[in-house]
Amino acid sequence: MSKYDIIVLGSGPGGYVTAIRASQLGFKTAVVEKENLGGVCLNWGCIPTKALLKSAEVFDYLKHAEDYGLKLEKADKDFGAVVKRSRDVASGMSKGVQFLMKKNKIDVLEGYGKLKKGKKIEVKGKNDKTKEYQADHIIVATGARSKELPNLKQDGKKVIGYREAMTLEKQPKSMIVVGSGAIGSEFAHFYNAMGTEVTIVEFLPNLVPLEDEEVSKQFERSFKKAGIKVMTNSSVESLDTSGKGVKAKVKTKKGEETLEADVVLSAVGIKTNIENIGLEDIGVKTEKDKVLVNDYYKTNVDGIYAIGDIVHGPALAHVASAEGILCVEKIKGMKVEPLDYGNIPACTYATPEIASVGMTEKQAKEAGYDLKVGKFPFSASGKAKAAGKSEGFVKVIFDAKYGEWLGCHMIGAGVTDMIAEAVVARKLETTGHEVLKAVHPHPTMSEAVMEAVAAAYDEVIHI
Template sequence: MSKYDIIVLGSGPGGYVTAIRASQLGFKTAIVEKESLGGVCLNWGCIPTKALLKSAQVFDYLKHAEDYGLTLQNPDKDFSAVVKRSRNVAEGMSKGVQFLMKKNKIDVIEGFGKLKAGKKVAVTDKNEKTAEYQADHIIVATGARSRELPSLKQDGKKIIGYREAMTLKEQPKSMIVVGSGAIGVEFAHFYNAMGTEVTIVEFLPNVVPLEDEEISKQFERSIKKAGITVMTNSSVESVDTSGKGVKAKVKTAKGEISLEADIVLSAVGIKTNTENIGLEDLGIKTDKDKIVVNEWYQTNVAGIYAIGDVVAGPALAHVASAEGITCVEKIKGMHVDPIDYGNIPGCTYATPEIASVGMTEKQAKEAGYELKIGKFPFSASGKAKAAGTPDGFVKVIFDAKYGEWLGCHMIGAGVTDMIAEAVLGRKLETTGHEVLKAIHPHPTMSEAVMEAVAAAYDEVIHL
């Protein structure tokens, strides 16, 4: 039986980053993966979807070439080629993780891993052969998959999840997207940009419901302008797939209506991959589909840890990576601080993009803060106007008493690349005046952050 210091179950952005950091710290490390290195993020999530969205962006530019003084005759797309490019990008990233495993001398064990007593992992390969491995520390990073609603069982053909949405052989003429979180709106944008007639059905009052309310309202206006139909306060009660396409019964505030489309995309959240991995056998505590851990990601069973989507907290790739690094550094005995879950950036890569960190205005008011709020629209940004992307704004929220940066919310072109300023500023306990006096380059989209802060303190120049 092979013996390791650390075995990681799952090779997504939580698992493979954890394994690399463990190896860097001198631990003899192995990683167990039943499918492809890189997990959902690299193969079926973050990366290939961004490739699809880039194709959609380029296609949109081509369709609006005249807006930039250019002439182009009848631009068109090859849907299968767009999908192929996305898969090639994903494959390249997965190979990159393979290289990193070799570089860091991490053993890759292919198969399905199950926890066993005595700090062991039994791995069953594709040939149904099982081998056992032992480690001083075992870290569960098995991630999650598309969640299914009882009224919306996925068949992989007419009712699909994100995996099928990435690899459809033919572009549907019409699509119903159920759920308006990041996954839902990103696919809604992609297919709408490609020419599919898209309807979003959202149970809550606002699309992208976790965002600041002003961001949600601006986003809804933008996607409606782009041609996407939006139905909020609505739920899909049943779907009939017996005909050529699908017929969905949708409950709305005004009564039940029927929608027809070629296909339904279910984007109603995720379900953790915790079944059959030995949690019950070892008595590892769970709560509502999540493994219970402490601030260092230790379970109630000594030597067993869990990170990423299988534990409570935001189901985001960068969170899983940070949790894994924190976990192994604590195992090493290093001085580490617990992760501040109040300072986690969230990004949505539709058009317009959304990026946010910290409290929304509503949350800050409910927490009892007296607020200074500033907004700066990209319509007043020289860079945004020159780029042809004037939609959106930056909104900043400060505590009026001490100047603490409570929240930052952005919607517009490229804002997912801008939010790190707010994350770092909040990490360093930056005040509004310090942001205001930090000179931002001109002309850039990032100036809007400085201008929004200036607006909060009644010093704005360009409004």
């Protein structure tokens, strides 16, 4: 039986990053993967969706070439080629992870892994051949998949999840997207930009319901302006797939409405992959579809750890990576601090983009803070106007007493690349005055952060 210091079960952005950091720290490391290195994020999530969204952005530019003084006879798209480009990008990135495994001398154990007592993993590979491996430490990073609701059973053809949504052979003429979180919103934008008639159905009162209310309202206005039909305070009660397309019965505040579409995309959340991997067999405690762990991701069973989507916390790629690094550094005996889940950035890559970190204005008020709130619209930004992307704003929230940066909320072009300023500043406990006095380059989108802070402190220049 092969013996390792650390075996990581799953090779997503939590698993493969964990394995690399473990190898860097001198541990003999292996990673178990049943499908493709890089997991859902790299192969079926974060990366290929961004490739699709880039195609949508370029197509939109072509359709509006005249706005930039350019002439184009006709802008058209090849939907199959758009999908192929996305798959090629994902494939290339997966090969990159293969290279990283070799570079860091990490063994890749191909097959389905299952935990066994005695700090062992049984890996069932090709032809159902099984082999057991042992390790001093086993880190479970099996991720999650698209959640299925009883009234939204996915058949992979008419009722689909995110995997099918990014590999459809033919572009649907109409689509109903159920759920307006990051996944639902990004696909709603992509298909609408490609020319599909899109309706988005959200159970809660606002789109992207976890975001600041002002951001949600701006996002809804933008979606409606783009031609997406928005139905909030609404729920899909049942689906009829017996005909050519799908008929969806939607319950609204005004009553029941029947929608028809070629395809329904279910984006109602995720289900963790914690079943059938041996957790129960070895006595690992779980609660509400999550593995219970301490601040350094150790379970109740000695030598067994869990990170990523399967533990409590935001189900985000960068969170899984950070948790995995922290976990192995703690195993190594390094001096580390628990992850600050209050300073995790969240991003939605639709058009307009959304990025946020920290408290919303409502949360800060409910926490009892006396606030200074500043907002700067991109309509007053020279760079945004020049780029033809003046939609949206930056909103900042400070504690009036001590100047602590409580929250930052952005909606507009490229804001997912801007939010890191707020994350780092909050990590360093920077005050509003310090941000204000840090000179930002002009003309840039990022100077809107400084301007928003100036607005909070009644020193704004450009509005």
